[in-house]
Amino acid sequence: MPAAVLMTQLNVWFDVIFTALYACLVVGLLLHLIGNVISGRAKRRFIKKEWPHHEGGPIPATPKLLHFQHVAAMIALVVSGMYIRFPGLLPFVKGPYARWGMRWVHYVAMVIVIINLIVRLWYAFGSKRRDYKEFAITRRDITTAPKVIAYYLFLIPPEKKPHFGKYNVMQKMTYTTFVPLLVLQAFTGLALLTYTIPFTGAITTFGHSGVTPRDLLLGWWLGGMVGSTDLAGWYARTAHYVICWLFIILTTVHVYLALSEDFPAFQDFFGLTGAEHHSGTPHDLEHGHEDTPIFDEPEHV
Secondary structure (H helix, E strand, O other): OOHHHHHHHHHHHHHHHHHHHHHHHHHHHHHHHHHHHHHOHHHHHHOOOOOEOOOOOOOOHHHHHHHHHHHHHHHHHHHHHHHHHOOOOOOOOOOOOHHHHHHHHHHHHHHHHHHHHHHHHHHHHOOOOOOHHHHOOEHHHHHHHHHHHHHHOOOOOHHHOOOOOOOOHHHHHHHHHHHHHHHHHHHHHHHHHHOOOOOOOOOOOOOOOOOOHHHHHHHOOHHHHHOOHHHHHHHHHHHHHHHHHHHHHHHHHHHHHHHHHOHHHHHHHOOOOOOHHHHOEOOOOOOOOOOOEOOOOOOOO
């Protein structure tokens, strides 16, 4: 059977698997929400206002702005990307140029996300207010991870949930996972620009050389490994689609936990409230032990 046919069948299976997986995720989060109500956590959070304590004071304006832009662009990417794959997904978006218009939305949002990522990494490592240490996974994070998981599974009470900084280990792992996924998604997305130019149907090339983005990014290495540049493009498209689903799943969990576990921080990130939640009740902190990253970084002078 030709490799292209196998890749097409694989993509269909991905459609089925990820749709079913997402449905299971939604059911699981609904059950978790019910658990929050039954256990009394929802009452403690939303009625008694017993929200998590956050060290470090209010969230600066720059991360807030970058976060807002990133969320808006990612929503545009997911909606437009799914429409490109399933043109009938949005019945109110139709017409001979609807798909091309969605491609332009996808391309513009892609550029915003790439620029946002570059600026956010610079802010984390190179600016005066660099905050990369807030996301560094420490030895203590690893040793307390079982207790964090136990908390989310309702096996220990809220006051026993370890939380030593702005983010717990699960949050840090999620945020740091986003970075390589974004890089890989941007890379595969740029490679897919080779297929058509919106509104023209022409193949994207660099000048009169006939070299496409797919040739430049994939053909010289992945194309040689799998047998052809066309097949390399199929792999890139499949990876792009799978990563899209990973973002949907991770973001859904992230939004649910932000709303149910730390709603004031959610509001603060979108500029909807002040910083009063930073003075809340601390978690079960263990004082007197230095919380150092696994890989110690030298101080920037």
